[in-house]
Amino acid sequence: MEVPDQHLSAAAFEDLAMPLFDQLYNFARWLTQDTAEAEDLVQETYAKALRGFSSFQAGTNFRAWMYRILRNSFLSSRTGLKITVALDPDNEEHILPAETTTPESILLDQGDRAMVRQSLVELPLHFREILLLCDVEEMSYQEISETLSIPAGTVMSRLFRARKALRELLRKKIQGERHGL
Amino acid sequence: MACEEWIGKIDLYLDGELAAVEANAVGIHLRGCTACAAQTLERVQMKRAMHFAGKRYDPSPHLRNKIAKSIGAKSRPAFGWWKLGTVAAIILLVASGVLYSYFGRENARQQRVYSELADLHVTTLASSAPVDVVSSDRHTVKPWFQGKVPFTFNLPELQVSEFHLLGGRVTYLEQTPGAHLIYQVRKHEVSVFIFPERSGVSLPAGRKNELTFNVETWTQNGLRYFVVGDASPDDIQALSKLLQNAG
Numbered sequence: 001m002e003v004p005d006q007h008l009s010a011a012a013f014e015d016l017a018m019p020l021f022d023q024l025y026n027f028a029r030w031l032t033q034d035t036a037e038a039e040d041l042v043q044e045t046y047a048k049a050l051r052g053f054s055s056f057q058a059g060t061n062f063r064a065w066m067y068r069i070l071r072n073s074f075l076s077s078r079t080g081l082k083i084t085v086a087l088d089p090d091n092e093e094h095i096l097p098a099e100t101t102t103p104e105s106i107l108l109d110q111g112d113r114a115m116v117r118q119s120l121v122e123l124p125l126h127f128r129e130i131l132l133l134c135d136v137e138e139m140s141y142q143e144i145s146e147t148l149s150i151p152a153g154t155v156m157s158r159l160f161r162a163r164k165a166l167r168e169l170l171r172k173k174i175q176g177e178r179h180g181l
Numbered sequence: 182m183a184c185e186e187w188i189g190k191i192d193l194y195l196d197g198e199l200a201a202v203e204a205n206a207v208g209i210h211l212r213g214c215t216a217c218a219a220q221t222l223e224r225v226q227m228k229r230a231m232h233f234a235g236k237r238y239d240p241s242p243h244l245r246n247k248i249a250k251s252i253g254a255k256s257r258p259a260f261g262w263w264k265l266g267t268v269a270a271i272i273l274l275v276a277s278g279v280l281y282s283y284f285g286r287e288n289a290r291q292q293r294v295y296s297e298l299a300d301l302h303v304t305t306l307a308s309s310a311p312v313d314v315v316s317s318d319r320h321t322v323k324p325w326f327q328g329k330v331p332f333t334f335n336l337p338e339l340q341v342s343e344f345h346l347l348g349g350r351v352t353y354l355e356q357t358p359g360a361h362l363i364y365q366v367r368k369h370e371v372s373v374f375i376f377p378e379r380s381g382v383s384l385p386a387g388r389k390n391e392l393t394f395n396v397e398t399w400t401q402n403g404l405r406y407f408v409v410g411d412a413s414p415d416d417i418q419a420l421s422k423l424l425q426n427a428g
Contacts, residue, residue, distance in 0.1 A: 026238045030237075042248065047251070
């Protein structure tokens with residue numbers, strides 16, 4: 001009797017998926033803003049990924065595949081649905097802050113991390129997630145494109161607008177601090 | 182090309198998304214254009230701040246065990262002697278995968294540390310105030326760090342060498358505070374970074390070339406030293422020796 005294929009697949013899945021555990025949890029926690037929800041989301045992600053592992057195409061990007069499952073699970077959750085209602089992430093110039101960033105106003109060091117974290121929380125979900133994937137998970141534009149299921153050109157423009165929005169939020173916070181607000 | 186066009190490429194440059202030729206052209210422009218260099222500095226700082234701010238949440242060991250158990254339990258067939266060959270092959274496969282994954286992660290982590298040091302070196306030199314304590318006197322610079330970093334260190338006597346101490350500042354690597362000293366040799370500025378070894382910045386001692394910078398690193402008395410700069414490998418080594426002898 002041979003070892004059934006699904007056993008080999010499950011072993012390979014464990015080997016590929018467990019090293020991603022910490023980073024997937026961090027991403028889930030940023031998306032949900034809640035510890036219990038993040039834990040549920042990660043568990044759901046691993047369960048779905050294991051079930052669907054046979055459909056994963058060898059040679060494609062496993063990390064992007066796992067992130068995509070996690071993100072899609074989040075978007076279809078109650079919290080995710082609430083956040084994403086009626087937003088077209090790539091056509092919303094009207095909600096973007098004005099571009100008035102001054103480099104000297106953004107002197108970020110250890111002490112300002114709390115401010116960056118708070119600004120990140122305040123960003124719309126589609127900006128927060130793309131900044132996390134690029135600057136925290138250090139994904140390439142191609143990987144981000146696969147994870148978010150958007151074209152590479154959209155990755156570039158959305159990243160640009162996300163950074164602009166983050167800079168603007170930080171600028172306002174720094175100015176607010178200076179004025180004792 | 183006008184500066185607006187160069188500025189439009191800065192994010193791509195910093196994200197590593199430009200082809201080598203284009204990245205090289207941007208690098209050359211940045212070295213000669215203070216306006217674009219200032220923009221780049223701001224974006225490097227922002228990217229770094231995002232990187233650290235975003236790595237905030239750690240999962241509980243309980244969740245890890247729960248998930249590992251749930252996927253592991255399904256993956257392991259009941260043991261039987263007749264399966265020994267297959268099981269051994271699987272163990273070998275998994276072990277090599279784990280080892281490959283470990284060394285891959287370790288290499289990636291080391292690469293990240295070196296890249297971060299190169300960034301710190303470049304952004305500090307591009308700053309209008311690269312050092313917080315401006316002095317060529319080691320007896321002024323060393324005491325300045327007291328209470329600012331959680332360790333103490335010795336600095337070498339430089340009177341008979343070609344090196345000049347320009348000053349120092351507090352810096353951070355992987356969220357650990359450390360000392361950043363800047364020396365000059367002829368027209369080259371060289372950064373010396375000192376961190377507590379326990380900070381997890383464990384790297385093999387030796388020389389390296391990182392993003393065309395020469396780097397030398399070692400541990401001594403519980404401290405991890407890095408010497409980074411575009412000076413010649415001989416100069417980097419000579420400064421390293423002076424520091425080692427002082428330590």
